[in-house]
Amino acid sequence: MPKVKVPRKSTTIDMTAMCDVAFLLLSFFILTTKFKAPDVLAVTTPKSVSTKAAEQKNVVLITMDKEGKVYFQVADENPDEKAEILDAVAQAKGITLTAQEKAGFARGGAFIGVPFSKLKSYLALTADQVKNYKADGIPVDSSNNELITWIGAANTAFTGKKMNLLVKGDNDAKYPSFKGIIDALKKNEIFKFAMITDPEGVPAGTDLWKTNQNAPANKPATDD
Amino acid sequence: MAEMDTSSGGGHKKGPGVKKGKKLSTRVDLTPMVDLGFLLITFFIFTTTMSQPTAMKLFLPKDTEKPEDQNKVKASGALTLILAKDNTIFYYEGELLPDGSNFKSTGFKEVRDLIINKKRTTAPDDFVVVIKPTPDATYKNTVDILDEMTINEVKRYALVDIFDVELQLAAKSLQ
Numbered sequence: 001m002p003k004v005k006v007p008r009k010s011t012t013i014d015m016t017a018m019c020d021v022a023f024l025l026l027s028f029f030i031l032t033t034k035f036k037a038p039d040v041l042a043v044t045t046p047k048s049v050s051t052k053a054a055e056q057k058n059v060v061l062i063t064m065d066k067e068g069k070v071y072f073q074v075a076d077e078n079p080d081e082k083a084e085i086l087d088a089v090a091q092a093k094g095i096t097l098t099a100q101e102k103a104g105f106a107r108g109g110a111f112i113g114v115p116f117s118k119l120k121s122y123l124a125l126t127a128d129q130v131k132n133y134k135a136d137g138i139p140v141d142s143s144n145n146e147l148i149t150w151i152g153a154a155n156t157a158f159t160g161k162k163m164n165l166l167v168k169g170d171n172d173a174k175y176p177s178f179k180g181i182i183d184a185l186k187k188n189e190i191f192k193f194a195m196i197t198d199p200e201g202v203p204a205g206t207d208l209w210k211t212n213q214n215a216p217a218n219k220p221a222t223d224d
Numbered sequence: 225m226a227e228m229d230t231s232s233g234g235g236h237k238k239g240p241g242v243k244k245g246k247k248l249s250t251r252v253d254l255t256p257m258v259d260l261g262f263l264l265i266t267f268f269i270f271t272t273t274m275s276q277p278t279a280m281k282l283f284l285p286k287d288t289e290k291p292e293d294q295n296k297v298k299a300s301g302a303l304t305l306i307l308a309k310d311n312t313i314f315y316y317e318g319e320l321l322p323d324g325s326n327f328k329s330t331g332f333k334e335v336r337d338l339i340i341n342k343k344r345t346t347a348p349d350d351f352v353v354v355i356k357p358t359p360d361a362t363y364k365n366t367v368d369i370l371d372e373m374t375i376n377e378v379k380r381y382a383l384v385d386i387f388d389v390e391l392q393l394a395a396k397s398l399q
Contacts, residue, residue, distance in 0.1 A: 012253075015253070015254030015255055015257075015258055016254055018254070018258050019254045019257050019258045019261060022257075022258050022261030022262050022265065023261050025261075025265050026261050026264050026265050026268065029265060029268035029269060029272060030268060032272065033268050033271060033272040034272065045277065046363065046364040046367040046368065047367075047371075048278065048280045048367060048370075048371040048374070049371055049374055049375055050278045050279065050280040050281075050371075050374070051278060052278055052279055052280075052281070053276045053277075053278055053279065054276070054277045054278060054279035055279065064363065166279065169363040169367070170363060171362060171363065171364035172362055172363070172364070173362060173363040174359060174360070174361070174362060174363070175307070175357040175358065175359055175360075175361040175362065175363065175365075175366060176359050177363075178363050178366060179357075179385075182284060182383070185284065186284060186286075191283055191284040191285070191286060192281065192282075192283055192284070193281075193282060193284075194279035194280060194281050194282070195279065195280045195281075195282060195367060196277045196278075196279055196280075197277065197278050197279070197280050197367060197371075198277065198278070199276075199278045200371075202375060203336075203375060206336070206340075206375045206376060207340075207343075207375070207376050207377040208374060208375045208376070208377055209375075211377065
């Protein structure tokens with residue numbers, strides 16, 4: 001009886017195709033990725049049905065944390081305005097700042113979260129110290145609303161440009177802080193601002209949902 | 225003669241003593257490269273922010289001191305929502321009665337039906353929602369109710385300071 005020959009098959013697989021796919025996906029992710037800015041202020045934003053992406057240019061960001069403390073921040077892409085705002089505020093309040101202290105605000109991602117009385121010492125802190133610093137927040141009470149000065153300075157600094165005022169608030173922040181921000185905006189004759197939210201689907205059956213169904217799919221009518 | 229010599233290697237046959245060069249395989253083991261590729265993919269997937277934050281626009285009314293400049297609201301078409309603590313909403317239609325009998329409570333789940341009902345039963349020109357958050361209301365409540373305005377396509381709404389009477393009524397009802 002002849003022996004049955006079992007052909008020995010190779011166990012190596014051609015990896016080229018898999019490699020192609022892996023690198024295709026890799027290039028996609030590299031190109032689309034946008035790194036999360038390291039958040040010093042932990043804020044969980046509420047959800048809304050708005051589909052309009054938040055503005056990225058000429059941003060003045062007012063953050064409200066969960067205890068209702070208010071912080072003021074200018075985008076790093078606008079270093080000139082940033083310096084100008086600080087100068088204007090310091091001048092208006094009679095605070096003399098050294099070049100080193102000014103650098104404390106010019107630093108990337110720097111924010112102001114202290115009353116004017118503590119501004120000088122706050123700006124003198126290094127980046128590491130700021131992380132551990134327990135900021136008081138900018139006072140926004142009706143009796144002492146310091147945010148008015150900050151926004152006023154920002155408004156002047158951004159003259160000629162479209163300032164995008166964003167308010168980023170935490171879910172648990174109480175209304176009075178938000179009211180303080182609104183008041184500060186109103187005092188500066190700013191009646192238009194945007195609130196940063198997380199996207200959320202439109203509930204089915206509602207009026208907006210019906211409008212979106214009738215409208216062309218690529219143009220949802222949420223921001224009218 | 226006139227023919228070109230195309231054969232390589234000097235044109236002479238290798239002798240029996242000349243060793244043949246071993247043919248090396250051109251195949252490379254791609255497994256480590258695939259490993260690396262997927263490792264990087266995982267890294268980028270984790271660090272990427274896919275959902276961009278959206279912005280909700282809010283237009284504030286201008287504060288006017290003179291009463292004649294203020295927009296008059298027809299009382300019958302108004303729905304006042306008072307945001308109290310622990311996600312409760314108090315509401316009344318039209319004007320608040322002196323005895324507070326039309327001061328009712330609801331929640332965020334039921335408020336949509338309430339708004340839709342009111343919208344359907346009033347003339348579009350008269351319909352206005354007045355939002356009055358109490359100091360106990362959270363920012364989330366405020367955004368949620370503003371969002372509800374967008375969802376139900378309420379054209380006219382206003383964020384207004386609360387009156388003391390309403391604040392007291394709300395505090396009393398919560399007890």
